[in-house]
Amino acid sequence: MRSRIQSRAVRVALLFIDGVGIGRKDPAINPLAHREHLLSRFQDAPSPALPDGGLCIPVDTTFGVSGRPQSASNQTAILTGEPAPALLGQHVLGYPNAALRALLAERSIVKRLRAAGREATFATAYPAAYLDALGVPRRPTTSPPEFTPSPEARRRMKPSAAKLAFAAGDVPLRTLEDARAKDGLTPDITGAHARAFGLPAPERTPEEAADIFWRVAMGADFTYFEHYLADEAGHAQDFTAAHTALDIFDAFLRAVLATRPADARLMVCSDHGNVEDLSTRGHTLHPVPVLYFGPPSPEVEALSTVADVGRTVMRWLEVE
Template identity: 80%
Template sequence: MRVAVLFIDGVGIGRKDPAVNPLAHREHLLSRFQDAAGPPLPDGGRFLPVDTTFGVAGRPQSASNQTAILTGDPAPALLGRHILGYPNAPLRGLMADRSIVKRLAAAGRTSTFANAYPAPYLDALGVPRRPSTSPPEFVVPPESRRKMRPSAAKLAFAAGGVPLRTLDDARAADGLTHDITGAAARAYGLPAPERTPEEAAAIFWHVASGADFTFFEHYLADEAGHAQDLTAALGALDTFDAFTRSVVATRPPGARVLVCSDHGNVEDLSTRGHTLHPVPVLYFGPPSTEVDAFSTVADVGRAVLGWLGAE
């Protein structure tokens, strides 16, 4: 069985109000609303609204909720608070012990991270990476290196001993830049290949063909939400939607695909902050009792473990 998770940062279920919600401008797969029905999903897909708060006061944040997704554990409830940005010491400890990547490896299952990053960036974070034969794209100054922290996804794969892809892999059609098309990386002067969302989807399934579990993360929607930038939000959501539709349309028989977020943000551009809204989880694949029981974002990780026999 093959399981894939497409993660998009900062997409919640808001009102169908084009004045504040870019998802109301389109019929995206993630166009799900509190006060209106969303468009039908292809390929027998299912939509479930899930909680992001875990009953903890305050606004949900990336570090703790991404840790919940990638461990299957209620990280904010375990810590008693939401942790923004990058995992702190307790979350890093939780990830080191409970990463779903580590637990899958212990059960004899393989995992891979489809994202590709500049080698000097991964080296500065201190996470394992694949070999790169190209000259370094840049040099990270010591003062910047001291401030850099790995995201939850990078920690999850490091805990499982899985080396991350570099831009060499992206250029070899064996990895994807976080923005899918490579435009953002090229705008920074990085030697990233140019891809259409459909080409990126084909590369995604090529990457996934060698693993039981494949993870991809996209975070430009969250950045657009913080900036309250409708144009950037529409661009990010359009690209992710085209990519996701192509991933679903070319899904191998028996493969399971989950699309999820960690917290709300971009669905309400009237504020720069995260929202308390539930987030949409989309599922494409064979019938699943696990999906029927989803209630929080942590259930995404638990389902991956259950499907692959690593509960």
């Protein structure tokens, strides 16, 4: 194991992975049943023990609202600490609607952390042209935009809950220029997915990405990273893509854990199930695993829904 990185400012790190629930250990439908990943958690079979005294808490994604849990409303729940689907009386797919945007603008945990004097940072880096099309604040760049979206493409581009949560806190987002300078990570971790689309993304191993992650987190109280390729594989019912996404994320997570500063609290969470059941293209009603690594915390064992993840971040950082 590599030596742990020393940190003065790291408090809480949250790794978000879209679309990973707790399903059956059935290799015919569940890619996680083929592996002993840290996220290989099952309803009907024992799961591998977590290293470093880690805990896994299954949490609800439905909030008692009928229908399938969706990304926009549940990611809003995570990033506000509020039961967004219950407040709206519905699950909202894709990107936040007007009601969710208003909730994020008012109750974003990033906004509240910043108001309390805490530093928050988004470790994921995106093309500057994409962030400009979304209309969210970003870091300045010296290189020209990677592409020029057409008016039609620009109309289709909408910000995710995480981008709106950080925009509400006035935190400029990282660009691919930051990723190339080893000050940010592409959503796919290695950069291969971005490069396949012709984007100037750096090439990284999961271990190199973990080193960059903690370097980014050194000056922040709260650090957030998002990864969405597992959800895309679930919608495509693509075992190969699912294995690739989950294998890379697991290698990254293990490297992040191996170099976790002793005082840092690391959580891993998802918003809803999907990739654990490739017999369907849709999201599942399954609970999702919240993994925790860090000092003892009674708050973790009390987690009930995905909204409790955001609330717990606030409690740990002593923000009401």
